[in-house]
Amino acid sequence: MAAAGGAAQPPRQYKLAPQSELRVEVPPDAPVRVRLVAGTAEVFGTELPPEGWVPVPPRSKIAIFTWHGATVELDGASESEYSSDETPMVIYVNTHAILDARRARARAAAAQGAPLEASQGPRVIIVGPSDSGKSTLCKMLLSWAAKQGWKPTYVDLDIGQGSITIPGCISATPIEKPIDIVDGIPLEMPLAYFYGHPSPSVSPDVYRALMKELAQTLDKQFSGNSESRAAGMIINTMGWVENLGLELLHNSIEIFKANVILVLGQEKLWKILKDATKNKPGIDVVKLHKSEGVVPRNPKYRQKTRSFRIKEYFYGIANDLxxxxxxxxxxxxxxxxxxxxxxxxxxxxxxxxxxxxxxxxxxxxxxxxxxxxxxxxxxxxxxxxxxxxxxxxxxxxxxxxxxxxxxxxxxxxxxxxxxxxxxxxxxxxxxx
CATH class of the missing domain: 2.40.30.330 (Pre-mRNA cleavage complex subunit Clp1, C-terminal domain)
Structure with a gap:
C-alpha cells in the first residue's frame, strides 16, 4: 500500500512478518505518527514503546523493523509507505555483535592494566557514496551499543547535512542511551568545530585541520576514561568518495586511527580502501550491503534539508522554541x-x-x-x-x-x- 502524498488518510495498520520492515517517507509539512499495536519493533535500533503514539519528524525517512513480527499503525499523510522483507538488518546486527565483543575485550584489557592501545575499543568509520545509508547505520550501531550499556562516541564528519548540530560542523558527542526517535542525537554535550561551508572543497586544508583538532581532543578524553576508550567511536563521513573526496576519506581514517572501516554500497571503494590498508595491521575493511529502502536525494532536497537543520537549531524540532x-x-x-x-x-x-x-x-x-x-x-x-x-x-x-x-x-x-x-x-x- 502506497500513500498519495498530501491526501488525507485515515489511520491504517500493517501486520509485519518477522525480519521485515515498514518504510515511511514523511513530507516536510504534514505530521505523521506511528503506534506499536502488537509485538516488538524498532526504528534504527531504538525500540518503539508499546501502545503510545510516537510523532515522526518532518522530512524523515524511517524504517520500522521487527525481529519477531509486529502490528503497527500509521496516522497522517506520508509521501510513501510500504513493507519489505529485503533488509540487511541481520548483517548489521551481526556487525554490532562483533564490535560489542571487541569492546568487552578492550574493557577487560583496561582492567588488567594494559597499555592504552590494547584497551582501545573499535573505532568504526562508515564510508560510502551519497545516499547509501551511512547515517542510518551509525544510528543503529550507536543505539544497539547504548542498549548494552556502552557509551560510544559519535563523530560526524558530514558537513553537508550535520546530524549532531548544524551543517558546516565537524562534531562529536557521547551517546549514553538509544537515540530518541523524535529528538534524534542528544545535544547536551556536543564538541563542535566550525568549518562554515557545506562542502570541503571550499578549503580542504581547513577541513583537515579541524579533523585533527577534534581527533586530538577526543584522544585526550579517551586517555583518561577507560570506559569511553573501550566503547570506541562510530564515525559518519560525507558521500564524496572520488578525487579530493577520496583523499579526505583516507585522511579521516588516518587522523581518527580507525580500525574498522565499514563500506556501504560500493565495491570499488571497498577495493581501494582494502588495498590502501593491506600493509597496516589491525585495520579491518568490511563490505556491507546498503538497504534497498535508501532514497536518493537531489541537490535541491539537500539544500532544503540544510535550511531545515538550521531552523531546527533555533526553533526546535517541533517548532516549540x-x-x-x-x-x-x-x-x-x-x-x-x-x-x-x-x-x-x-x-x-x-x-x-x-x-x-x-x-x-x-x-x-x-x-x-x-x-x-x-x-x-x-x-x-x-x-x-x-x-x-x-x-x-x-x-x-x-x-x-x-x-x-x-x-x-x-x-x-x-x-x-x-x-x-x-x-x-x-x-x-x-x-x-
Missing part, C-alpha cells in the same frame, strides 16, 4: 574567517607556488552581506586560538545597520554572547 533577538555594536564583536580562497596553480605565473597559508585567520568587516548568514560563537580567548577551539553555539544575523553600526541577530537563548569572537560562514538561512 522561541529564539531571542539581540543587538550588538560592531565594536562589541570581532568576526573572522579561517582560510582564504587561493588561486589554483594553473592561474599563477609559470614556476610560481601559492604562498598563502590556507588555514590563516582573516578579519572580516561587518557588512550587509552578513544578513541571513550563520555565525559561530568561538570559545577562543584570543583570535589566534580560533582554529584550535570548539564553538559554543551559533547566531543568525537578521539585520546589519551600517550607519548606526549595529548588528541584530537571533540566538537560542537570552543574554550576552559567551565570546566576542565570531566565525563567518557561507551558510545562509532565510526565515519564511
Amino acid at each position: 522561541a529564539p531571542h533577538s539581540n543587538v550588538v555594536n560592531f565594536s562589541d564583536v570581532s568576526v573572522y574567517k579561517i582560510g582564504s580562497h587561493q588561486a589554483p596553480k594553473s592561474a599563477l605565473p609559470i614556476g610560481a607556488e601559492p604562498v598563502a597559508d590556507p588555514t590563516r585567520l582573516i578579519a572580516v568587516n561587518i557588512s550587509t552581506d552578513m544578513v541571513h548568514t550563520v555565525l559561530a560563537v568561538s570559545y577562543a580567548k584570543e583570535p589566534d586560538e580560533i582554529i584550535s577551539s570548539n564553538v559554543a553555539g551559533f547566531i543568525h544575523v537578521t539585520d546589519v545597520d551600517i550607519q548606526r553600526k549595529k548588528l541584530t541577530y537571533i540566538a537560542p537563548c537570552p543574554g550576552d554572547l559567551p565570546s566576542k569572537l565570531l566565525i563567518a560562514s557561507s551558510l545562509t538561512w532565510y526565515e519564511a
Whole structure:
C-alpha cells in the first residue's frame, strides 16, 4: 500500500512478518505518527514503546523493523509507505555483535592494566557514496551499543547535512542511551568545530585541520576514561568518495586511527580502501550491503534539508522554541574567517607556488552581506586560538545597520554572547 502524498488518510495498520520492515517517507509539512499495536519493533535500533503514539519528524525517512513480527499503525499523510522483507538488518546486527565483543575485550584489557592501545575499543568509520545509508547505520550501531550499556562516541564528519548540530560542523558527542526517535542525537554535550561551508572543497586544508583538532581532543578524553576508550567511536563521513573526496576519506581514517572501516554500497571503494590498508595491521575493511529502502536525494532536497537543520537549531524540532533577538555594536564583536580562497596553480605565473597559508585567520568587516548568514560563537580567548577551539553555539544575523553600526541577530537563548569572537560562514538561512 502506497500513500498519495498530501491526501488525507485515515489511520491504517500493517501486520509485519518477522525480519521485515515498514518504510515511511514523511513530507516536510504534514505530521505523521506511528503506534506499536502488537509485538516488538524498532526504528534504527531504538525500540518503539508499546501502545503510545510516537510523532515522526518532518522530512524523515524511517524504517520500522521487527525481529519477531509486529502490528503497527500509521496516522497522517506520508509521501510513501510500504513493507519489505529485503533488509540487511541481520548483517548489521551481526556487525554490532562483533564490535560489542571487541569492546568487552578492550574493557577487560583496561582492567588488567594494559597499555592504552590494547584497551582501545573499535573505532568504526562508515564510508560510502551519497545516499547509501551511512547515517542510518551509525544510528543503529550507536543505539544497539547504548542498549548494552556502552557509551560510544559519535563523530560526524558530514558537513553537508550535520546530524549532531548544524551543517558546516565537524562534531562529536557521547551517546549514553538509544537515540530518541523524535529528538534524534542528544545535544547536551556536543564538541563542535566550525568549518562554515557545506562542502570541503571550499578549503580542504581547513577541513583537515579541524579533523585533527577534534581527533586530538577526543584522544585526550579517551586517555583518561577507560570506559569511553573501550566503547570506541562510530564515525559518519560525507558521500564524496572520488578525487579530493577520496583523499579526505583516507585522511579521516588516518587522523581518527580507525580500525574498522565499514563500506556501504560500493565495491570499488571497498577495493581501494582494502588495498590502501593491506600493509597496516589491525585495520579491518568490511563490505556491507546498503538497504534497498535508501532514497536518493537531489541537490535541491539537500539544500532544503540544510535550511531545515538550521531552523531546527533555533526553533526546535517541533517548532516549540522561541529564539531571542539581540543587538550588538560592531565594536562589541570581532568576526573572522579561517582560510582564504587561493588561486589554483594553473592561474599563477609559470614556476610560481601559492604562498598563502590556507588555514590563516582573516578579519572580516561587518557588512550587509552578513544578513541571513550563520555565525559561530568561538570559545577562543584570543583570535589566534580560533582554529584550535570548539564553538559554543551559533547566531543568525537578521539585520546589519551600517550607519548606526549595529548588528541584530537571533540566538537560542537570552543574554550576552559567551565570546566576542565570531566565525563567518557561507551558510545562509532565510526565515519564511
